[in-house]
Ligand code: XUL
């Protein structure tokens with residue numbers, strides 16, 4: 290045990306009446322909601338990068354946090370791993386996620402970097418023998434090092450592509466060995482700053498080739514987890530190729546990869562793309578692409594990906610509505626891709642962020658389950674589209690009517706469609722009844 294959380298006790302569920310800021314008020318992992326344990330619905334994960342590697346920097350100033358593992362090389366990485374697993378225990382969460390560079394320092398060569406990553410991977414494996422926390426997903430950081438400034442898979446230099454591929458091979462294999470349930474590819478710098486130096490078609494082919502190599506290797510090593518792309522429209526590059534779910538789907542379909550790859554959808558990224566979180570989830574679900582979620586929120590005034598912890602139960606209610614409707618996230622989960630504000634210096638702050646976030650998810654889940662149980666949304670939706678279930682509507686969809694047929698019918702029956710209320714206010718009020 291380190292003394293990082295000295296004086297603090299593990300977070301437990303105490304119920305809605307509790308005033309203990311380090312207790313769950315809604316997240317009761319064993320409570321059955323819609324036929325399943327709450328934890329099995331949410332599958333929450335702590336993100337290694339924000340919780341243990343981030344330093345509280347912003348564009349105007351560097352590190353504000355003061356963690357005992359900073360600047361200590363591999364010794365620091367080992368201490369960081371200790372505190373990470375103590376955090377998982379304190380929060381009683383079933384999952385975590387990491388990038389290679391979060392867990393171990395980069396060396397002078399890829400071989401040395403990979404060796405460092407592997408060494409910490411072995412420590413994880415050892416800790417997982419006694420901890421209940423599992424790996425939700427692993428990923429490779431292909432965006433921080435200056436070699437990736439012009440992209441990884443989409444770099445104009447094939448040697449950078451090659452280096453990135455070797456890095457992914459290492460993390461994919463480690464993810465597999467640690468029993469990770471998913472592997473994520475966020476296209477950190479897969480995009481462009483200016484079209485003046487960019488061949489879009491060429492870069493698209495490169496990206497597809499890279500993804501194909503990842504899939505082939507996953508199959509070769511017997512990795513049965515989901516392979517996930519995480520859409521984001523901008524930042525760090527001006528235009529990221531994986532703009533949103535629909536764009537990613539188009540890309541995958543173009544290269545015949547849509548059956549093997551799903552999406553990891555992040556709240557803040559949806560917002561940057563001009564969508565709501567539930568829009569991205571609903572689109573992904575309708576395409577069979579909803580794999581996992583990065584839970585956070587953006588500051589609505591800043592226009593940046595600020596990665597705050599979630600705090601809007603209404604938004605999460607709608608999110609869970611679509612997740613429950615598709616029968617859950619399967620191997621996916623809710624990774625807290627959320628970081629502390631730079632003045633939140635204390636170890637307790639790390640717990641407050643996750644406690645609040647998990648309680649918001651739990652409230653959203655319970656509200657969505659109640660909405661579905663109530664049945665009014667389904668009933669109204671079915672009623673609104675009832676015309677397509679039989680008669681002329683069905684015949685049109687089945688391809689049994691031509692444009693001429695339709696025109697004839699309008700004349701023959703003197704068709705005068707009568708508009709009907711969409712009842713938006715009624716429906717919004719109905720959501721709030723459950724939140
Ligand atoms: C960046 C982001 C990443 C990915 C993993 O906006 O969301 O942290 O989740 O690379």
Ligand code: CO
Pocket residue numbers: 475519555583626
């Ligand atoms: Co993310």
